[in-house]
Amino acid sequence: MLRRAIAALLLAALAATATPAWADDLARVGEGERLPRFVDDVGLLDESQAATLTARLDEVSDAHVFDTVVVVVEEIDDREPRLYAADFYEENNYGMDAQSPGSGAILLIAMQTRQFGFATTGVGMSAFTDAGQEYLDTFFVPYLREDDWYGAFMGFANAVDDFLNMYQAGTPYTTSNIPGYTSAQQDYDYPESSGEIPGSGIRANRETVTVLSICAVIFSLLIGFGFPLYWRSKLKSVKPAAGADDYTRPGSFQVTNQYDNFLYTTMRVTPIPKSDSGGGGSHHSSSSSSFSSSSGSSFSGHSGSF
Amino acid sequence: MAVLEYKCPNCGGPISFDADAQQMVCPYCNSQIDVAALKQFDADLGQAQKSEALDWNYTGQDWAPGEQEGMLVYSCQSCGGEIVAEATLGATKCPFCDNPVVVTSQFSGTLRPNVVIPFKKGKDAAMAALAEHYQGKRLLPKVFKSQNHLDEIRGVYVPFWLFDADAAGRFTYKATTSRHWSDSDNIYTETSHYGVFREAGMSFDEVPADGSSKMDDTLMESIEPFDYSQAVDFQTAYLSGFLANKYDVTAEQMAGRTNDRVAASLRKAARGTVTGYETVAEESADIRLRRGEIRYALLPVWILNTSWKGKSYIFAMNGQTGRFVGDLPLDVGAFWRWALGLLFGAGAVFGALIWAFAAYSGVV
Numbered sequence: 250m251l252r253r254a255i256a257a258l259l260l261a262a263l264a265a266t267a268t269p270a271w272a273d274d275l276a277r278v279g280e281g282e283r284l285p286r287f288v289d290d291v292g293l294l295d296e297s298q299a300a301t302l303t304a305r306l307d308e309v310s311d312a313h314v315f316d317t318v319v320v321v322v323e324e325i326d327d328r329e330p331r332l333y334a335a336d337f338y339e340e341n342n343y344g345m346d347a348q349s350p351g352s353g354a355i356l357l358i359a360m361q362t363r364q365f366g367f368a369t370t371g372v373g374m375s376a377f378t379d380a381g382q383e384y385l386d387t388f389f390v391p392y393l394r395e396d397d398w399y400g401a402f403m404g405f406a407n408a409v410d411d412f413l414n415m416y417q418a419g420t421p422y423t424t425s426n427i428p429g430y431t432s433a434q435q436d437y438d439y440p441e442s443s444g445e446i447p448g449s450g451i452r453a454n455r456e457t458v459t460v461l462s463i464c465a466v467i468f469s470l471l472i473g474f475g476f477p478l479y480w481r482s483k484l485k486s487v488k489p490a491a492g493a494d495d496y497t498r499p500g501s502f503q504v505t506n507q508y509d510n511f512l513y514t515t516m517r518v519t520p521i522p523k524s525d526s527g528g529g530g531s532h533h534s535s536s537s538s539s540f541s542s543s544s545g546s547s548f549s550g551h552s553g554s555f
Numbered sequence: 556m557a558v559l560e561y562k563c564p565n566c567g568g569p570i571s572f573d574a575d576a577q578q579m580v581c582p583y584c585n586s587q588i589d590v591a592a593l594k595q596f597d598a599d600l601g602q603a604q605k606s607e608a609l610d611w612n613y614t615g616q617d618w619a620p621g622e623q624e625g626m627l628v629y630s631c632q633s634c635g636g637e638i639v640a641e642a643t644l645g646a647t648k649c650p651f652c653d654n655p656v657v658v659t660s661q662f663s664g665t666l667r668p669n670v671v672i673p674f675k676k677g678k679d680a681a682m683a684a685l686a687e688h689y690q691g692k693r694l695l696p697k698v699f700k701s702q703n704h705l706d707e708i709r710g711v712y713v714p715f716w717l718f719d720a721d722a723a724g725r726f727t728y729k730a731t732t733s734r735h736w737s738d739s740d741n742i743y744t745e746t747s748h749y750g751v752f753r754e755a756g757m758s759f760d761e762v763p764a765d766g767s768s769k770m771d772d773t774l775m776e777s778i779e780p781f782d783y784s785q786a787v788d789f790q791t792a793y794l795s796g797f798l799a800n801k802y803d804v805t806a807e808q809m810a811g812r813t814n815d816r817v818a819a820s821l822r823k824a825a826r827g828t829v830t831g832y833e834t835v836a837e838e839s840a841d842i843r844l845r846r847g848e849i850r851y852a853l854l855p856v857w858i859l860n861t862s863w864k865g866k867s868y869i870f871a872m873n874g875q876t877g878r879f880v881g882d883l884p885l886d887v888g889a890f891w892r893w894a895l896g897l898l899f900g901a902g903a904v905f906g907a908l909i910w911a912f913a914a915y916s917g918v919v
Contacts, residue, residue, distance in 0.1 A: 454916035458909060465905030473898025477890050480693045486880040487777045492820035493813075495780035498758040502824050505723075506754035509730075517744040521737070 275333075276340040284341045286310060288320040291360050293398040302399065305406045313413040315372065316343045316353030319402045325359045330366025330552035333357060335542040338368060346371060350546050356389070356405050365393065368542075368550035376416035379538050380424045382551050385412065391456070393555035400455070561655070561795050564588065569633060569654040571796025574674035574710075574855075574874070579792060590673075590792050646712065646791075646799035655796045666801055667851075669717075670786040673793045674710060674855040674874040681708060681857040681872050684879040688870065693893070696886040699863050706867075707860040710874060712794055712853035713775065714766035714802035717783075718813045719847030722821040723756035727839045730832035749832065755825045759817050761850065764809035766802035770856075771869070772812065777880040778873040781854055785875065789853065799853060806849045818842045 278284055286306040287299060294302065302319065309317045318338060325333045334357035338344075344351015352371025359365070367385065369377050377385065388408035392401035415421050538549045561579060563570045568583035572590070579588040633654040646657045676684075689700050728751040735744050761783050765775040787793075822840055829835050855874025860867060863884065870881030 454913070457916075458913045461905075461909050461912065465902065465909060469898050469901040469905060472901040473894050476897055477694065477894045480893070481885055481890060483692055484694060484883040484885055487771075487774055487882050489773045490776040490779060490816060492823060493759050493762045493816040494820050494823070496759045496762045497820060497824075498760050501758035502755065503757070504753060504755045504825075504828055506752070507828070508752050510750045510752075512748045512750050515746045515748070517746070519742040519744070521740060521742060 275337045278341055280342070282342065284343070286316065286318050287402070288318075288322075290322045293321055293360075294402075298399045302402050302406065305403060309406050309410045309413075310345065310353070312410070313417070314345045314352070315409070315413055316345050316351060316355075317406060317409045318343055318353060318355040319405060320355060320357045321398075322357065322359055324361040325357075325364070325366075330357060330359060330364045331368050331548075331550035332366070332540065332542065333359075334366035335368035335370070335540070335546070335548040335550065336544075338370070338548075339542050339544060339546055344371065350542075354409055356402070358393070362554070363393075364552060364554045365390075366550065366552045368548045370546065370548045372413075372416070374539065374547065374549040376412050376421050377549060378421055378423050380427055381412060381422035382538060382549075384422055384427045386553065390553065390555055561657075561792060571655040572673065572793050573796075574677040574680075577673065577675075579795065590790060644798075644800060646794035646797055648796075657791045657794045657799070668714070668789040668853045669850040670783070671712065671789045671793050671853040672781060672783070672786045672855055672875050674797065675785070676855075676857065676872065676874050676877045678708060678710065678857070680877060681710075681859060681879075684872050684877060685859055685870060688879050688881065689883075692883060694886050694889050695883050696863075696889070699884055705859060705861050707858075709858045710797040711770075711856050711858050712797055712799035713770050713856045714800055715763045715775075715852045715854050716766050716802070716806045716809050716813075717761035717763055717850040717852050718759070718806075718810070718817075719761060719849070720759045720813070720817050721756065721845045721847065722759065722817050722842060723845075724754070724818075724821050724825060724840060724842035726753045726755070726822070726825045726837060726841075727751065728753075728826075728829055728835050728837050730829060730835045732831070732833055751829050751832075751835070753825045753828055755821065755828070757821055757824060759820070762813050762816060763852075763854070764806075764813050766804050766806075766809065766851070767800050768803050769800065774869065774871050774880065775856070778856065778871050778876075778878050781873065781875055786852065794853070797855075802851065806851075810846070814844055817844060 285303055287294075287303045289299060306317045306319065309315070316338075320334070320337055328336070334355045337357060338353065338355040339350045343355065344353050346352045348371045350370050352373055354367070354369035354373045354377065357366045357368075367382065385405075385408055388404040389401040392398070392404055412422060415426075420426060538551055540548055540550065542548055561570045562568065563581035563584060563586055565586040566581060566584040568581055570579045570581045570586075570588065572578075573580040573587075576587055577590075579590060580586070581588070631654065644658060646655070648655050685705075689695060730749045730751050731746050732749075733744055733746040735742065737743060763775075763779065763781060765772045818840075821842060822837075826835070826837065857872040857874050859870040859872070859881070861870070862868065866884070868881060868883070870879065872879045
C-alpha cells in the first residue's frame with residue numbers, strides 16, 4: 250500500500266514536471282485589455298521609428314479588420330517560435346473580429362537566438378497559404394539578416410496589407426500567382442524586383458543601392474590609388490633581368506622526356522544555402538503549416554532564423 | 556705604360572671614333588677615316604710611339620714602391636702631362652689637353668677583348684633620351700627637371716663576359732583539373748590530381764655579365780639586350796674618344812648570376828609545356844648547366860650622373876640600341892594629392908549617380 254502511495258506521488262511529481270511551464274505565462278495584460286501592435290522588449294527601434302511602425306500596423310489592421318502585430322523579445326523558452334508567437338497573440342487578447350481567437354497575424358522575433366515565428370489565425374489561415382508564407386518571408390527576412398529592423402517590420406506590415414488585398418480580391422497568393430515561384434520550395438527565387446508588391450520594389454532598390462554603394466567605394470579606391478601607384482611604378486626602370494630569354498639559341502629548346510600521370514580524385518560537396526523558413530512541415534500542402542496553440546486554438550504559421 | 560693616341564693622317568691632330576659617322580673623325584680638318592683602314596695604323600702607330608712613350612715615362616720623379624697599386628699612371632702623348640687614374644682605366648681623355656687616349660696595355664695579351672660593339676648612339680642621342688625619360692612622369696617633382704643639372708655624361712665601354720651555356724633539367728609538377736556540377740541540394744567539385752614530369756634542355760649564346768665592379772649589375776642588366784650581330788673584332792680605335800675600363804670582376808665571379816638567369820629561362824620554358832591544367836605547382840627542379848665558351852667584350856654604355864637635393868641619380872643608356880633606364884625621385888606630396896583627389900572625385904561622381912538612382916527609385 251505504501252509502495253502504491255509512493256509510486257502515485259512520484260507519478261504526480263513527474264506529471265507536474267512534464268506539464269508545460271509556459272501555460273498562460275505570456276499574458277502581459279488583463280482580461281479586456283490590449284497591448285500595442287508593436288511590442289519591443291529590446292529597443293531595436295527609436296521612438297520615431299516605433300511610432301511610424303505602430304501607425305502603419307494600426308492602419309493595416311483597421312483597413313482589413315485584421316490585427317497585425319510585431320513583437321520583439323530578448324529570448325524565448327523551448328517552444329517552437331511559431332507556437333510562442335501564437336501563444337503570445339492569444340494570451341494578450343489580440344484579434345479584431347468575432348472569431349476566437351480574433352483574426353490576425355503576428356511576427357515574433359527572438360533576438361538572442363535570432364529566430365522568428367510567424368503565426369496567423371482566423372481569415373489569415375486562408376489568406377496566408379503555405380506558398381504564400383514562403384513568399385511572405387522575402388519581405389522581411391533579408392532585412393533581418395542585415396539588422397535592418399525598421400525595414401523588416403515595415404516590409405512585414407506592407408506585405409500583410411498586400412496579402413489581405415489579394416485575399417479579399419479572391420486571389421490569395423498561391424503557387425500559381427506568386428512571382429518567381431517554382432514547385433520546389435528550395436528552388437524558390439526571391440523576387441529581386443516586383444514593383445507591384447508593396448515593399449518589395451523598395452527592398453530590391455535598396456539592395457541595389459547597397460550593392461552599388463559598395464561597388465562605388467571599391468572603384469573609387471581603385472581609381473584613387475590605382476593611377477598614382479601606376480605612375481609611381483613608371484619612375485622605376487632599373488630592374489634585374491628575370492632570365493636569359495633574349496640569348497636563347499633559336500630552336501634549341503627540346504623536351505626529351507615527358508609524361509602526365511593521373512594520381513587521384515577528390516570531391517568537395519558544398520551545400521546550397523536554403524531558406525530557413527520551416528517548422529510547418531512541407532509547404533506543398535495547404536494545411537501542413539497548421540498547428541494548435543497551447544490552448545488548442547487553430548493557427549497557421551512557420552518558424553525560421555536569420 | 557703603353558698609351559695610344561690616334562693622329563689624323565691628314566693634319567696630325569688627335570682623332571676619335573664618331574658614333575654617328577661610324578668612322579674616326581678629325582675635329583680639326585673634318586677628315587673621316589675608316590676604322591678598318593686604321594687597323595694597320597694602330598699597330599704602326601703603337602710601335603712608333605712606344606719609343607716616345609719610354610722617353611716620356613722616365614721623366615720626372617719615380618713613384619715609390621707600392622704607391623702605384625690600384626693606380627694607373629701615364630703620360631699624355633700630346634701634352635706630356637702625367638695623369639693618375641684607376642688601374643682599370645683603358646681609355647679616357649687627357650684632362651690637360653682633352654686629347655683622346657687609349658691605354659693599349661689594358662687590352663693586350665690575355666686582357667684583349669674578343670669583340671667590341673661600337674657606339675651607335677652619340678652624346679646628343681643620350682641627352683635627348685634623358686629629356687624623353689622625364690616626359691610623361693606625373694609624379695616626378697617638377698623642380699627636378701629644372702633644378703637638377705647633369706654632373707657628368709660619359710660614353711663608357713663596359714667590360715662584359717659573354718657566356719655560352721647548355722642547360723638541361725628535370726622538373727616535376729603537381730597539377731589539377733576540376734569539374735563542377737550541382738543538384739538541388741549541393742554543388743559538387745571534383746578535382747583530379749596529376750603528377751607531371753618534364754625533361755628538357757636548351758642552349759644559350761653570349762649571356763652578358765657585367766665585368767666591372769664600378770658598374771651596378773642591375774643597372775647593366777636593365778639596358779639589355781645587346782645585338783651581337785653588330786659586334787666586331789676588337790680594335791683600340793673604337794675606344795678613342797670614350798672611356799673604357801678593363802674588367803676587374805672575373806668570369807668565375809659572375810658565373811653564379813649567369814647560372815641563375817639561364818636556369819630561370821629553362822624553368823620558364825619547361826613550365827610552358829605543362830598545359831591543359833587549372834593549377835600547376837612546381838614540385839622539384841634538377842637543373843644541370845654545362846658552360847661553353849666565355850668571351851670578353853666591351854659594350855657601349857652612356858652613363859649620365861645628376862644630383863638633386865644631395866642625392867645622386869644615375870642613368871644608363873645602351874649605346875647600341877638607345878634603351879634608357881634610371882630611377883627617378885617620387886614627389887610624395889603629388890602622390891597623395893592625386894590619390895585623394897581621384898578618390899574623392901570618383902566618390903563624388905559615383906555618390907551623385909547612386910543618390911540620383913535612389914531618389915528616382917524611391918529609396919530616399
